[in-house]
Amino acid sequence: MTEDKAPTAGRAIPAPSRTGTVPFRGHQTWFRVTGDPEALRPDASQAPLVVLHGGPGVAHDYTLAMTSLAGDGRAVVHYDQLGCGLSAHLPDADPASWTVELFVEELRAVVDHLGIADRFHLLGQSWGGMLASEVLLAAPGGVASLTIADSPASMTLWLEAAATLRARLPEEVQATLLHHEEQGTTDSAEYAAAMQVFYDRHVCRVVPNPPEVLASFAQLEADPTVYHTMNGPSEFHVVGTLKDWSVVDRLPGIAVPTLVVSGAHDEAMPLVWEPFVERIPGARSHVFADSSHMPHVEEPEAFTQVVGGFLREHD
Template identity: 75%
Template sequence: MSSLEVGSQTLPVTTGTMPFRGHETWYRVTGALDPDGAADGPAPLVVLHGGPGAAHNYTLAMTALAGDGRAVVHYDQLGCGLSTHLPDADPSFWTVELFVAELRALVVHLGIADRFHLLGQSWGGMLGPEVVLSDDSGILSLSICDSPASMPLWLQAANELRDELPADVQATLLAHEAAGTTDSAEYHAAEQVFYDRHVCRVVPNPPEVTASFDQIDAEPTVYHAMNGPSEFHVIGSLKEWSVVDRVAGIAVPTLVVAGAYDEAKPIVWQPFVDQIPDVRSHVFPESSHMPHVEEPEAFTEVVGTFLREHDHPTPEGRA
C-alpha cells in the first residue's frame, strides 16, 4: 500500500489484480472502500478509461474526486496497461460485451456492486451507457465525459474538424491513409496537429497523458481492433457502433460533460442530453477532450458536486 496527497488529506492507495476469464485485470483504489463499514458515506466512483486500450494513466487526475471521502477506482481494461496483454487475440475477441462483463466482475470483486458511481471518459463514456443498459443495479449515477452516442456521429465531427486543419496537414493525413502507411512518422506528426487542438491542449502533454499514448503505441492491439489507427480514421469493429436508439432507457441520473474545443463536438453527445430522462450537461470553456487535465479544478467541482448530489438513493430507488 502507498499513499497520495489529495488536497490536505493523505489517502491510501492500494493496487491488485482480479482474475477474469483466464486473464488478470489490474486495479487501483485511491481512498478507502466503505471505510466506516456502512453505506451512509460517499459512494465509490469507478472510472472507465478511453481508447479502447489507452490504459488508466491519463485519467489519474480524477483521483482529486477522492477529496470528499469517496474511494476512486481506476483499472486497466483487459488488453492494455498493467492488465493481461493479448496481442495474438482474434479481433473478434474484443467486444463491448467483454468489457461490460469485466466491469461487472470488478465491482463484485471489490465488494461495491450494490452501491457505486460510474464515470466513463471517451470510449469509457461509450462503455458506461452499455453497462447501465445491460444492468443498472447498484449504479447511483453515470457520468459521460467527452463521448459520442454513436461512432458515425463521431466521424462526422472528426471530418468537420479535419477540414479546419491546414491544407498541408490534411493532405498528409489523406495520403498516408490511402497508402496504408498510418504508422509513419510523417503521419504521426500531422496527427499531432489535430491532437494538440482537439485532444489535449496542455502542450507538452503531462506525463500521465504521454504514458497512455505511449502505451497505445507499444500495445495497439485493442485500439486497432476496435477503433483504428487514429482518433479520426476509424476502421475497427466500433465503426458502426451506436446507442442512440437505446439511451432513453438509461434510468440513472446522468451527467454529460465535454470541452469547448473537444473532438467530441456537441453533435456527438446531444442524443444523451435529448433522450436520457434525468440528465444535465456542462461544457468546459478552455478544454478539448480532457477537461480533467486541462481544467482540473473546474472538472473536480462540476463532477464532484454531481456525485455528492446522488450519493444516496431516493425512496423510489434512484439518487
C-alpha cells in the same frame, strides 16, 4: 481563450491506497483505489466512483487527475481494461473476442471483487462513456449515477465530427494526412506529426502533455491490439468492430441520474454527445470552455467542482 492558447497542467496525483488484480476469464484485471479503503464499505457516506478509461485499449493513466474526486473522502477506483496497461495483454487473441459485452462483464467483475456492486457511481471517458452506457442498459443494478465525459452516442456521429475538425486544420496539415493515407504510410513520422496538430487542438491542449497522458499514449503505441481491432488505425478511420456502434435509440432505457460533460474544443463535438442529453430522462450537461477531450487534465479544478458536486448530489 483563443484557439491557439492552451491550459496549464494540474495538480499532483496521489499514490493509491490499494492496488490488486481481479481474476477475469482466466486472466487478470489490474485495479487501484485512491482514498481511504474504508470508503469502499457499503455503509460509507459517499458511494465510491469507478472510472472507465477510453480507447478502447488506452490505459488508465491519463485519467488519474480524476483522483481529485477522492479529496472529500470518496474512494475512486481506476482499472485497466483487459488488453492494456497493467492488466493482461492478449495480442494473439481472436479479434472476435474483443466485444462490448466482454468489457461490460469485466466492469461487473471488478465491482463484485471490491464489494461495491450494490452502490457505486460510474464515470466513463471517451470510449469509457460508450461502455458506461452499455453497462447501464445491460444491468443497471447498483449504479447511483452516470457521468459521460467526452463520449459519442454513435460512431457515425464521431466520424462526422472528426471530418469537420479535420477540414479546419491548416491546409498543409490536411495535405500531409491525405498523402500518407493514400500511400499507406500512416506509420511515418511525418504523418504522426500531422496527427499531433489535431491532438494538440482537440485531444489535450496542455502542451507538452503531462506525464500520465504521455504514459497512456506510450502504452497504446506499444500494444495497439484492442484499439486497432475495435476502432481502427486512427481517430479518422474507424474501421474496426465498433464502426457501426450506436446507442442512440436505446438511451431512453437509462434511468439513473446522468451528467454529460465535454470541452468546448473537444473532438467530441456537441453533435456526438447531444443524444445523451436529449434521450436520457433528466440528463444534464456541462461544457468546459478552455478544454478539449480531457477537461479533467485541462481544467482539473473546474472538473472536480462540477463532477464532484454531481456525485455528492446523488450519494
